[in-house]
Amino acid sequence: GQQVMQIPQYQHVQEGEDFTTYCNSSTTLSNIQWYKQRPGGHPVFLIQLVKSGEVKKQKRLTFQFGEAKKNSSLHITATQTTDVGTYFCLSPSLGRGQLTFGSGTQLTVLP
Amino acid sequence: DAGVIQSPRHEVTEMGQEVTLRCKPISGHNSLFWYRQTMMRGLELLIYFNNNVPIDDSGMPEDRFSAKMPNASFSTLKIQPSEPRDSAVYFCASSLHSGRGSDTEAFFGQGTRLTVV
Numbered sequence: 713g714q715q716v717m718q719i720p721q722y723q724h725v726q727e728g729e730d731f732t733t734y735c736n737s738s739t740t741l742s743n744i745q746w747y748k749q750r751p752g753g754h755p756v757f758l759i760q761l762v763k764s765g766e767v768k769k770q771k772r773l774t775f776q777f778g779e780a781k782k783n784s785s786l787h788i789t790a791t792q793t794t795d796v797g798t799y800f801c802l803s804p805s806l807g808r809g810q811l812t813f814g815s816g817t818q819l820t821v822l823p
Numbered sequence: 824d825a826g827v828i829q830s831p832r833h834e835v836t837e838m839g840q841e842v843t844l845r846c847k848p849i850s851g852h853n854s855l856f857w858y859r860q861t862m863m864r865g866l867e868l869l870i871y872f873n874n875n876v877p878i879d880d881s882g883m884p885e886d887r888f889s890a891k892m893p894n895a896s897f898s899t900l901k902i903q904p905s906e907p908r909d910s911a912v913y914f915c916a917s918s919l920h921s922g923r924g925s926d927t928e929a930f931f932g933q934g935t936r937l938t939v940v
Contacts (some may be wrong), residue, residue, distance in 0.1 A: 745928060754914055755866070755930030800866075809920040810871040810879050811856055811929050 716744065716801050724820045731788045733817040735801035740759040742805035744777060744784045755813070769785040791821045829915050829932035831876050836939055841903040844935045847896055848917030854895055856929065858914040866914075872898065873920060905939045912936050
């Protein structure tokens with residue numbers, strides 16, 4: 713299945729620093745979903761964005777959907793060690809409903 | 824609802840043996856996904872069912888792998904015969920797919936850690 717391209721693949725930050733991961737698509741997306749997987753855990757849904765230019769916040773996490781609905785970003789302010797994990801973006805609209813995960817961004821937070 | 828339930832949580836088997844992984848999706852969900860996760864290959868989609876019908880099985884590695892969904896509340900992933908390279912964590916997930924661009928989120932089970940020796 714098709715995937716949304718995500719960068720960077722790995723990111724190490726000091727605790728307290730900000731972190732951003734970006735997702736890009738060559739085609740317009742109907743929606744985009746973000747998931748987080750902690751080490752040893754299973755992917756957990758964070759949010760879904762549907763509208764052009766949409767911005768949603770969850771505490772220190774800010775999610776954006778581009779005006780053209782071809783890109784999205786997740787920004788974490790003042791990272792904490794609890795933010796460690798792999799963050800995935802994907803879009804069910806790229807296929808026939810299948811959820812195809814890319815490589816994600818693996819975040820390490822150094823204390 | 825108890826969420827997506829997978830069994831067993833851990834499975835250790837000898838090469839050549841048949842392995843059956845089980846999944847109970849969330850009631851009311853019409854989509855079910857089987858994934859395999861390894862360090863080398865990441866999270867791979869093996870097969871996707873919608874309304875109990877396999878829609879996309881292009882991720883199934885080879886004929887040794889088969890998946891069934893006899894009803895809306897149960898699915899199995901079978902590996903016969905198993906090989907050491909099948910060792911991985913297998914996840915099942917379910918969601919409600921509307922087909923109109925606004926899908927609900929996927930809920931994942933805890934996974935089955937399979938080790939083939």
